[in-house]
Amino acid sequence: MFAVIQLTLIVLGARLAWRLSNRFLSKDHWGAVPGPAPESWLTGSLLKLVSQDAAQYHEKLAREFGRVVKFTGLFKENILYVYDPKALYHIFVKTRNALLQQLNKNAGEKELDVASWMTRTMLEFTGQSGFGYSFDSLTEDSEEHPFVTSLKGFMCAISDTPVVVARLLLSPYAHLVSPKTQRAIIDFLPWKQMHRIRDMVDVMHNTSLDIFEATKRSANEGDGLGRKDIMSVLFKANNAASDQDKIPESELVAQVSTITFAAMDTTSNAMSRIVFLLSQHPDIQEKVRAELCDAFQDEEELDYEVLSSLPYLDAVVKETLRVHPPLPFINREAVRDAVLPLQKPITSRKGEIVDSIFVPKGSKIMLSLSNCNTDTEIWGPDAGEWKPERWLSPLRSSVQEAHVPGVYSNLMTFSGGGRACIGFKVSKLEMKVLLSVLLPTFKFAPSDKRIIWEWNAVVQPTTEDAKVAANGAREPELPLKVALVQA
Ligand code: HEM
Numbered sequence: 095m096f097a098v099i100q101l102t103l104i105v106l107g108a109r110l111a112w113r114l115s116n117r118f119l120s121k122d123h124w125g126a127v128p129g130p131a132p133e134s135w136l137t138g139s140l141l142k143l144v145s146q147d148a149a150q151y152h153e154k155l156a157r158e159f160g161r162v163v164k165f166t167g168l169f170k171e172n173i174l175y176v177y178d179p180k181a182l183y184h185i186f187v188k189t190r191n192a193l194l195q196q197l198n199k200n201a202g203e204k205e206l207d208v209a210s211w212m213t214r215t216m217l218e219f220t221g222q223s224g225f226g227y228s229f230d231s232l233t234e235d236s237e238e239h240p241f242v243t244s245l246k247g248f249m250c251a252i253s254d255t256p257v258v259v260a261r262l263l264l265s266p267y268a269h270l271v272s273p274k275t276q277r278a279i280i281d282f283l284p285w286k287q288m289h290r291i292r293d294m295v296d297v298m299h300n301t302s303l304d305i306f307e308a309t310k311r312s313a314n315e316g317d318g319l320g321r322k323d324i325m326s327v328l329f330k331a332n333n334a335a336s337d338q339d340k341i342p343e344s345e346l347v348a349q350v351s352t353i354t355f356a357a358m359d360t361t362s363n364a365m366s367r368i369v370f371l372l373s374q375h376p377d378i379q380e381k382v383r384a385e386l387c388d389a390f391q392d393e394e395e396l397d398y399e400v401l402s403s404l405p406y407l408d409a410v411v412k413e414t415l416r417v418h419p420p421l422p423f424i425n426r427e428a429v430r431d432a433v434l435p436l437q438k439p440i441t442s443r444k445g446e447i448v449d450s451i452f453v454p455k456g457s458k459i460m461l462s463l464s465n466c467n468t469d470t471e472i473w474g475p476d477a478g479e480w481k482p483e484r485w486l487s488p489l490r491s492s493v494q495e496a497h498v499p500g501v502y503s504n505l506m507t508f509s510g511g512g513r514a515c516i517g518f519k520v521s522k523l524e525m526k527v528l529l530s531v532l533l534p535t536f537k538f539a540p541s542d543k544r545i546i547w548e549w550n551a552v553v554q555p556t557t558e559d560a561k562v563a564a565n566g567a568r569e570p571e572l573p574l575k576v577a578l579v580q581a
Pocket residue numbers: 352353356357358360361364419420421424425506507508509512513514515516517518520521
């Protein structure tokens with residue numbers, strides 16, 4: 095086994111060296127596209143763009159260079175940073191076409207960590223609706239499920255700089271090495287952080303297997319026929335499919351982590367942001383509460399139609415998702431040579447007006463969802479401000495004219511095209527349901543601690559006093575003062 099690992103490392107090293115030397119020798123297709131000078135010869139400007147305090151740097155890029163920017167990544171790799179709506183549309187349609195071709199007790203006034211409750215609640219929503227599984231009894235003293243501990247630590251752990259560098263360099267070759275060999279390489283390397291990540295992955299995989307086996311048992315024993323959670327539906331659909339359409343069980347198992355990941359951190363941090371903003375704007379908080387209390391009248395709970403029809407609640411959710419998308423950027427790689435048309439031409443370094451950009455096969459593109467959502471030419475001069483009222487009257491004509499290719503309300507928050515978020519409706523509903531449950535009962539006010547929003551793949555709240563994880567990163571927390579609403 096030792097020889098196999100050594101040989102694999104040598105082959106991977108040689109491929110990497112070949113790829114890097116090509117990078118230095120080949121033509122720079124984006125030489126004319128404006129952009130910042132690299133910060134370092136090794137990592138270019140990449141670490142600034144993916145660091146935990148990257149928010150200001152992304153804003154600076156948009157301010158200084160506009161909708162299309164060239165920046166330097168690892169070992170002088172050129173990366174295109176884009177939020178021109180037409181260019182974004184082009185990328186999403188391309189992806190879609192390519193796919194088509196292939197196919198309460200605690201509130202008195204008390205400071206509570208709202209982030210941890212949001213995470214636990216969203217995880218429980220996802221567990222129940224996704225897999226008919228309960229991760230958390232949602233009582234104050236219940237112990238955290240190991241799956242949750244791993245899932246929460248995972249994003250932070252993989253955002254550690256050496257791990258980010260290794261991921262960027264090695265992920266193009268991962269498919270060349272079997273999972274068993276990858277595992278052996280990781281066991282072999284004396285790299286503590288990577289071993290922590292391996293152990294987290296093991297916990298998540300084993301929990302996913304347990305969930306899948308439970309679904310299978312209940313379906314086979316006949317008592318799962320009426321279950322409507324995503325895993326039961328997938329399992330039944332897969333059983334009913336013809337042999338050639340069936341997907342392997344390992345892929346069904348993988349859906350547990352995929353869905354939990356995609357659903358939990360994004361929605362819970364969006365919810366944390368909403369509650370944080372409401373705590374900063376008590377007048378707006380009061381208006382949403384009044385709208386909800388009015389809708390409840392004598393009802394115990396609000397049904398889907400009523401919740402969807404509340405304009406102020408909707409405006410608060412939309413405006414938060416616009417100004418503060420939980421995933422501020424996503425990445426793409428060109429699968430073939432392409433030309434990216436631009437809605438707004440850019441001025442090249444030579445002073446020429448350019449209205450399209452050649453994108454060679456294999457090049458990386460970073461799509462800035464946050465800058466597109468707060469572009470002043472689309473949303474107006476107050477685009478960067480959080481103003482739910484803007485959704486209560488017809489939007490500026492520039493919003494329609496921009497043809498932003500997002501799946502939701504002219505926003506890029508849930509991306510667009512064939513690989514857009516599949517959970518945006520459920521996520522919106524989850525947030526509204528949770529707000530409808532919390533706001534009539536609780537009031538939220540800022541605590542004395544300064545909240546820092548860190549970019550850990552998903553944007554998360556933390557404070558200077560937050561517990562520090564093993565990799566040196568601060569753990570998420572959102573301390574807010576919570577009190578009961580006086581009748
Ligand atoms: C506020 C909450 C959410 C936000 C901001 C969000 C955002 C996104 C974004 C930007 C993508 C595209 C990622 C990329 O292309 O790299 C995505 C993909 C995805 N999302 Fe969400 N999401 C949210 C909630 C959810 C929920 C609740 C679910 C599941 C129930 C979900 C399931 C998925 C899945 C499965 C994908 C991958 C789709 C594919 O690649 O075909 N998301 N999401």
